[in-house]
Amino acid sequence: MSYDRAITVFSPDGHLFQVEYAMEAVKNGTTAVGVKGKKTIVLGVEKKSAAKLQDPRTVRKIMKLDKHICLAFAGLVADARVLVNKARLECQSYRLTMEDSPTVEYVSRFIARVQQRYTQRGGRRPFGISNLIAGFDADGTPNLWQTDPTGSHTSWKALAIGRNAKTVREFLEENYEESMAKEEKGDEDAAIKLACKALLEVVESGAKNIEIAYMKPGDPLKMLPQERVAELCKAIEAEKEAEKKKKKPKKQNV
């Protein structure tokens, strides 16, 4: 019998198929990247090319949850809207009862709990989104958390979700340490550059399909203006070209 109909039913080999299909929906979503630096946290997303008659400002992929927390997602946009609404309500509710701002971990735990509930009870289907939740706690600690349709939440130094996540994640793994070293030495934009570079690996049309947002401790979320994104992308392309040229003469010698 097919064990992928009701989500609350395990298959004989221990799979929850609906949840796994939800993960597939995430893999079809546009890429999102998160990088956690010491003084900056960056979220970058791939924007689908807007249809000519569509107003691009109404396509939102990086959402503010509270003064100090923001979220980027990959997957079904409508599902994200529902989850983000719940999270925003929870943030204000926490502030009302605790007289304190919620930690990023608390909010991620809340979102993960909601996602898990939808895999177990009520006959509802799971949320087809993975989230990157980023922010600084009240004491200045940077946080980057990920939740997925299974309902788990984990903390990351840098992560990519959505289409081509594997490629981007490998790129991040190779270049994260170097970027952090640059940040130590005083390059404030190191995390932003890394996120931009990582996205450029998989986004075809370049700067106009990339959106970058960043946070510094105590400051609200800021969007990087499009001109700056275009500048960064040009600089990165130029660097790549320069590196290619360096490699070419070596080949010729052989």
Add this chain to the structure above:
Amino acid sequence: ADRAQALVGFGFRPGSAKEKMDILLGLVGKDYVMTVADRAQARSIVVFKHDEDKIFELDSKIIMATAGPQGDRANFAEYIQRNIQLYKYRNDLPLTTKGAANFTRTELATFLRKSPYQVNLLMAGHDKKVGPSLYYMDYLGSMHKMDFGAHGYGSYFCLSIFDRYFKKDMSLEQGKELMQKCIKELQTRFLINCPKFICKIVTAEGTKVIDI
């Protein structure tokens, strides 16, 4: 009956002295709105503290001066604060002062026939399109947009001063002078001694605490 109430003073009926003891004053100037509140927190004959801040900041450009028993004041004000912030995050746009005032009034009216909040309010804010505005609300859920307003016993003394000396579009200095006239009157004629006041203004740049 009113005088009898004032003489008896500390009854526990709604509309009795409980929320009349707080002094709240507000006025609208050229491009700012000013609210003044006294700083004493008292119950019956005991004063708990002399540095209470009764003017809550709901948003960067909306403030709310509250009068009444401390529990209701703080509870209601924080509830409104959180809802105004939630609206901002849900809709990517902050609420206008008019919107915030109407929302608050609706909450007061809804709870009136369930479990009333005994809070009198002066809500003040600044919007780009409309400029500064002041809304007077009381615990029964009535709301009026006004150029100047006062709550409690303070209104008995200060409304006449406002009537006499208020002019539209006063500068910040003129507004401060008028408030100082009101405070002087209270210090001369009001039975309760209230030496300290907190003054907050809202302008196009945001909220500021100023010396009065």
